Amino acid sequence: MKFTVIFLFSFLLLNSCRPPQANDLFQAVLWMQTSPEYQAQCLQTYDQAVKLLPQAVADTGWLAALEQPSCDPTLPPAVILDVDETVLDNSPYEGYLIRNRQEYQTESWERWCQLAQAKPIPGAVEFCRKAEQSGIKVFYVTNRKANLHEATFQNLQKTGFPLSLGMKSILPKTTSSDKSERRRQIAGEYRIIMLIGDNLGDMAGIFTGSAISVRQEALQKYASNFGRCWFILPNPAYGDWDGALFGFDYKLAQEEQRRLKETRLRSF
Template sequence: MSLVTHRSYTGYPMVADAEVAPGMQFLYGSGEAAALDHQAYNTLVDAVRRRLASEKADPKAMSDRTSAVLTPDATLDQPETLPCGDRPRAVVFDVDETLLLNLGFEYDDATHPGAPYDEAHWLQWEQAGVDRVAAVPGAIAAVNELRTMGVTVVFNTNRSAANAAFTEAALDHAGLGPAKHGETLWLKGDLGSGSGKDSRRQAIAARYCVVAMGGDQLGDFSDLFTGTPQQRRAAVSSPAIRGMWGRFWFVLPNPVYGTALKGGLDDVFPADKRWTPAAGDK
């Protein structure tokens, strides 16, 4: 999760009949979004199951298996991954809009249109919204199946470490727990104050062989995904990276907020692909 486009409500009156933004309609209300969620989770669980079956069939090769976590010196051109060794297997998930739908917060957001993001408001939500969240469709079945297979479920989120107990409770309330801070729950502030997740991923990978990762933002997989919208789009489609998707990295839809929602006309539409009708065709 990235909080870059959430908003503050100081001085913005509540609008009870506010129109719901299309991204919210899609993510929180549509069958299509739920279908994509189930599709992502089914694909992830199937990939992990195949991985474990392959390791069981050839135990000697387990130490040669690779992780879903990039090495500290990796680049997007050379995305080397960490070796697994004999560490126990785990899957690492982002939380917000990957496993948890923040329905209460987004309702409040929708009824205060035009308000900019305020960190204090989000931190208040982390504490007060424990019972106003719901699991993403397919998430409960996925984490339960992974645990049944002996795979540890690890949560890596930019929720605040100061609110760890509330995040543990929210995950429990949604049916996704247990989560224990410092063991299976990693939060912003655990290793530095920034929102980048690579340092936490490295710490998790020191304990586990991370066989898959799930998230709704590119930063849930690597902090290397930076630049303009077109640069990021090119990076995920590059020959070195594109093989990670659906094998090690699994993306959930989020058209509501985050790093995906950037770019003007020049960023989004290539100059050689633009079209406008001729004057006589209008």
């Protein structure tokens, strides 16, 4: 009994002296929510994409998707954008997780998505409208699940994004997070001229769920696509870059994920 009490007391004392563990999302989310530096990066990415639209439309050999190495030059042009952190800003969801000391969970995520209250990412509405006005079909290929299709449609509509094919403008997650199959589907009817996302899987399947070294090699291989037909937006909060740090084993406890992350840290 005495031993238990001493043990418990020591345990409490030790833990009260230890500073609370910082939430991994804290700095990243504040940067995204408050810094003009983040906004400027989004704007410059979309501005560059807008500037290249006329050239991409005119050049029938301008192809963005690896799933479409060649195509019928008469196919109408299309652009594909991801949704989360590409056209819609979900940082209030991350803010909720930080403030309530919670981890990502499907239930809370879907509750946020159902509200359809996400604001647009800077530059995204302007880009999509410009594309639509130039006769380019705009598709949103997302890994949000089918049960969020309607809410996502409402959110995009509310924020002014073109949805000329109605609900069909949005392709939600099927059985796989790999978006290759959905790009292939669009490639059957359209010439895909640009891919825009915050995760490299929004550009090519090789980046989805792959090890850091594989992702780095693929980046080198396709380097010339960036800023031309592939456009990447910053996302320091989450993504495959983060999952790759702990082998995409999302079932691991936070502490273990953190331990694995620390092994990746370079220092002098």
